[in-house]
Amino acid sequence: MAQPESARRRPLEGVRVIDLTRIVAGPNATRLLATMGAEVIRTEWHDDRAIDLLRGVRPYAPGGDPESVNRSGLFNNINAGKYGITLNMNLPQGRDLFKRLIEKSSVLCENYSPNQMERWELGYDVLRKINPSLIYVQITGMGKSGTYNGYLSVGPTAQALSGLTHMSGLAEPMAPAGWGYSYLDHSTGYYGAILVLAALLQRRRTGRGCYLDLSQTEAGLMVSGTATLEAQLTGQPTDRHGNRMQSADWAPHGAYPCRGIDGWIAIAIQDDSQWASLVTELNAPDWAQHPRFAKAIDRKTNEDDLDRLMAEATKNLDRYDLMHRLQNRGVPAAAVQKADDRCERDPQLKARDYLQPLPHSEIGTWPIEGFPAKFEKIPVDVGGLPHRGAPMMGEDNDRVYREVLGLTAEEIAALREDWVI
């Protein structure tokens, strides 16, 4: 039976994206566009100075050629669903080919260092003459305009500047804990995808393209917004509060040790009724009956003692068992899960097919983290149009240069010979 029309269509059908991104932030943006059905063409070069560092980042798929640039698991996860070509942008012929690709594309997403495109004479002023309806999203650490327009950044740099590092961790005199991963590489990628999706809607209506200068640091400032307002109100510098809830009298509210190596449970008590349930599950210890913990405001006032006593009470308990016992009583509680827990002991992620097995042309089929929403109609596929993991370096040269630019096999061979592709 023929499928309905909508079942064959994807949101970004017919949208070609030139992906001139590296590391994590930019590739995350284009990954999401590929998931939504865009034809994302990842454009790379393979000499030592130009290669995407992520191709060399651990973990690697086991076995195979240790010198291969196609075996990074992180690269595979972040670049799933894309086509891959090589293109030497340092040669005039390479830049000419790039312009021809731009002419045939809807979107350019790029996150080289801030002035690299101008050094290649490929700034927006040049590109929009080639393709007036082009949507060009440029991702930099601080933002391309402004006084820091030459400053360099990776996710942790932007996290430091935006205040996120300072705000995460236990109160002074402890140092900031910061973030144990590049959250702003993830989040900036999400914003990159949002900007493109919104600009495409705008272009459908107006026919106009646009240039968007996306800043990782500003993505961080979006997270710390409420604290920024409070600091203006009080005139006091923003502080950090560990895992405690500052916006309401919720206590206990934190991570408490459990049995086993580095086992923890997070518990968030929102009201007196949940507190009563927690006390029951902890076998009603004497300390928990004390009036200083009777009401929410009392528990908040005595939170240091409360946290210490809670830690004593949970330290010999199994984190999953306690989580489920508390949940059965309607108490928000969750095991602090590591990656092995999420892969092996999380029935929810399994039931929702969170990990999607996708083939890769060199390393075989591996699970890829999926898109966190299901759609009733829209076919969303983290494997993108090619329905596979990340491309090998230059894997799709023949297809892209032939089908997109109309080059012959002989022309492609000559470009390869001349070190242009």
Add this chain to the structure above:
Amino acid sequence: MNNEAALSSALAGTVILECGDERGEFAGMLLASLGADVIKLEGRNGSNSRRFGPFTTPERGPEHSLCFSRYNLGKKSLSLEIDHPSARIALSRLANRADVIIDSGEAADVERRLSLYRELQQANPRLIVCAITPFGLDGPYRDLKMTNLTQLALGGVMAVCGYDPRADGTYDTPPIAPEMWQAYHIAGEYAVIAITAALNFRELTGEGDLIDLSIHEAVSTCTEVAMPTYIYNGAVVHRQTGRHAAESRTRPWLRRTKDGRYVKAFLFWGGRDFRVITEMLNEAGIEHDLESDEYRELRKSSPSQAQAHFSDTIDKLVASMKAEEVFHRAQAKGLLWASVRYPEENIDDPHFQARGTFQAINHPELGRDLDYPVSVATDGKDRATAFTRGAPRLGEHTREVLSRAGLTDAELRELTAKQAI
């Protein structure tokens, strides 16, 4: 206020009904910044987030929450009890003209309203419904009770954020949830991706859709190297102070400055970084032995020891200057370092002022403006997104919105009498 920003009309004419609780508010706010007409449906007592601090006045009234005013910028407020039987007529009229309904909360609550939304979709097949729930609308964990903290625990973020272990590898500090509402930020960003993708899909097909977004999955996608490390190598990463969680200990990034602050100063071992850091040491007049024959020999014979010594020497360099001086001097040399700022320190920074990162929003109860972070991108000059208004007062737009939806004065009087509005 700037409402002429490059992308502020991307969603012009798009009407979004935002129901539910705090879990969906960030998504609605981002959509408002793209020009959508976001109508917040609040019960007569107002949204949960009106009761979260910090508050602008000691009364802690529903109009005084900075948490609410931050996450509801640019929206209209309709005071309507959506679960009230008499609200149906109002919802139907609103939904006839709406493009998107966002509902957020516990799955059972959202699902209870889902049959109504499906009926509304029958009448308006272009309607997009986005359900934001802790685990999605199915699966064994569907009905677990969750908060931002417990989502960050179960989703894997907490396990990678925190402090260094003791020398024996065990931890005496808890995993850290980096910042309040981070889980809802991640979910909100994904919700906007999903909704704008669905709007693009609707341009192609004329059809709406139902989006079932899981906060747990959204958080799970956001731990960078943690999942691939387990999937490919069967290894688990361990949290460390102020830097990425890793399989084995890495050198510190956070370093103390002369003014008692911190900078994030990475130690890349490459030749260029080594050279410019040595230059900085010489310029600052700090005694060091990095250019000595003995040190050159140490680099060859014991790279690990040499690296530790290099890291200690960077500590000395950083300790000789104030944080902001380290930041600017290092960036002038092309190092990816940054000062660990309080978020509010960016308000007066000329870089962010030039970019229009913050937008002044008036607070009548304070008799002054507060600067809100509103934009993550510019169009090359001015901010690309902005808000046309601050957060609404409770029910501020009830009459206006319902009248525009076609309800008569008599119907409005009846809804009032029945305490539905």
